[in-house]
Amino acid sequence: MSIKISLELSDNDLSHFRELMRLAIEKIKNLPEQEVIKKAEDLCKQMENANIPDFVSQRLSSLKMLISALNDDEWQIPEDEKEEILTSIAYFCEPQDLIPDNIPGLGYLDDAIMIELVIQDMSLDLQAYESFCSFRSAEENRRGSQANVNRESWLTSTRSELRSGLRRNKSISGARKIFSRIM
Structure with missing residues (x-):
């Protein structure tokens, strides 16, 4: 049996999460781009290896998609978009987040909320990248491995x-x- 629980974040709640994001961005400001990406990838792997609730795993794929967009040389992401995504994943580079990850069932709740907020903010970027990946796959199927996409x-x-x-x-x-x- 499953149960549906809806959360409504008030303006104060959202302000709190924005402040957490601002602090995370400050902490990564001097880190090299690849280190930020690596830390976010490490968190994704950690979450995959943990017994995470479905509400977290459903959002994890979007976080992975953002990271893939950063790592995809063929996507040729413009610098301003790259900076937006890097700052969006800043929270996931911080080992000490709002709810300790080792609390069963709830440890990744803050991560899921933050992923949801990032997804809402970056939804057009995600849609564009997903379309690009679909196009690339179709072109590779049509033209073979020689497709230059x-x-x-x-x-x-x-x-x-x-x-x-x-x-x-x-x-x-x-x-x-x-x-x-x-x-």
């Missing part, structure tokens, strides 16, 4: 696809207008 080719293809859809929608809309005039 990078952010620019993905953007070019996506732009073309969006423009084609826009033209198609305009032509359908135009046909409807003509049809409505006839009726």
Whole structure:
């Protein structure tokens, strides 16, 4: 039997989490980028090896996706986006977080909440990266291992696809207008 528990974070609660994030960002400010990424990856591995509740594991995949975007050379993430993601994962580099991780069932609750807040903030980046990964996979399946897929080719293809859809929608809309005039 499962039970659903919903949490509503008040403005004060959110302020508290923002302060925790600000402190974490201060602590990592002088760390090299790769060390920040490594610490976040280590936490992910630690969480995978722990018996974490489903509500945490459901959010863990999004944190891993953000880390993958940072590590993916083909994605060619712009520096400003990279900085945003690095600061977003800062909290996960801090070994002493709000709730000690070794408390069974609840130890990763603060991590899950923080992941959820990060996901909400970075949702467009995650969607773009997931689309890129899908495109890359489709291109590799279509062209084989010789497929050269990078952010620019993905953007070019996506732009073309969006423009084609826009033209198609305009032509359908135009046909409807003509049809409505006839009726």
